[in-house]
Amino acid sequence: xxxxxxxxxxxxxxxxxxxxxxxxxxxxxxxxxxxxxxxxxxxxxxxxxxxxxxxxxxxxxxxxxxxxxxxxxxxxxxxxxxxxxxxxxxxxxxxxxxxxxxxxxxxxxxxxxxxxx
Amino acid sequence: xxxxxxxxxxxxxxxxxxxxxxxxxxxxxxxxxxxxxxxxxxxxxxxxxxxxxxxxxxxxxxxxxxxxxxxxxxxxxxxxxxxxxxxxxxxxxxxxxxxxxxxxxxx
Numbered sequence: 001x002x003x004x005x006x007x008x009x010x011x012x013x014x015x016x017x018x019x020x021x022x023x024x025x026x027x028x029x030x031x032x033x034x035x036x037x038x039x040x041x042x043x044x045x046x047x048x049x050x051x052x053x054x055x056x057x058x059x060x061x062x063x064x065x066x067x068x069x070x071x072x073x074x075x076x077x078x079x080x081x082x083x084x085x086x087x088x089x090x091x092x093x094x095x096x097x098x099x100x101x102x103x104x105x106x107x108x109x110x111x112x113x114x115x116x117x
Numbered sequence: 118x119x120x121x122x123x124x125x126x127x128x129x130x131x132x133x134x135x136x137x138x139x140x141x142x143x144x145x146x147x148x149x150x151x152x153x154x155x156x157x158x159x160x161x162x163x164x165x166x167x168x169x170x171x172x173x174x175x176x177x178x179x180x181x182x183x184x185x186x187x188x189x190x191x192x193x194x195x196x197x198x199x200x201x202x203x204x205x206x207x208x209x210x211x212x213x214x215x216x217x218x219x220x221x222x223x224x
Contacts, residue, residue, distance in 0.1 A: 103150035
């Protein structure tokens with residue numbers, strides 16, 4: 001059974017860089033897209049971006065200028081960096097495994113990231 | 118950009134059938150899926166590729182997708198089904214798109 005475990009800093013100041021990592025257990029990186037998704041408090045889900053096991057990335061245009069997603073296949077990890085955060089970036093951030101052009105079948109436990117001065 | 122529209126809320130009595138809709142331009146030509154999210158928990162996939170159920174999801178959950186509308190149907194709704202439900206599709210220009218979510222109340 002695939003399991004995603006994520007971690008990272010939960011409290012940031014405005015202008016800092018958000019950094020989260022997601023480890024994948026019990027499955028292969030190959031053949032899937034690995035995404036980051038966020039959910040502001042009390043609101044809906046927003047896709048941030050993804051990385052294929054080949055290293056190809058794809059980002060939400062609304063965040064593209066500030067987002068970098070990378071992967072380390074040797075450790076079965078993938079990571080998110082979001083620069084120049086503001087209060088509007090306060091959200092629960094999830095990592096998830098995407099089946100090609102279809103759905104997300106496994107999700108991490110979520111990390112609440114709060115941006116406050 | 119591609120958009121999916123859901124009703125903000127749906128109410129159902131225990132044991133009755135709940136239907137939650139998701140609308141998008143020519144949605145029937147794409148795969149639609151549905152997630153259940155309970156407070157403080159990660160989303161859980163309940164329907165994928167329009168009408169398939171992942172292992173462990175009860176048979177009372179079913180889905181359909183045609184024209185501009187995908188529908189999640191919960192037959193014999195139970196109190197434990199009270200949650201937020203999100204539809205999602207993949208679009209070639211917008212990538213992964215979520216609906217705004219529907220709060221299902223069982224009362």
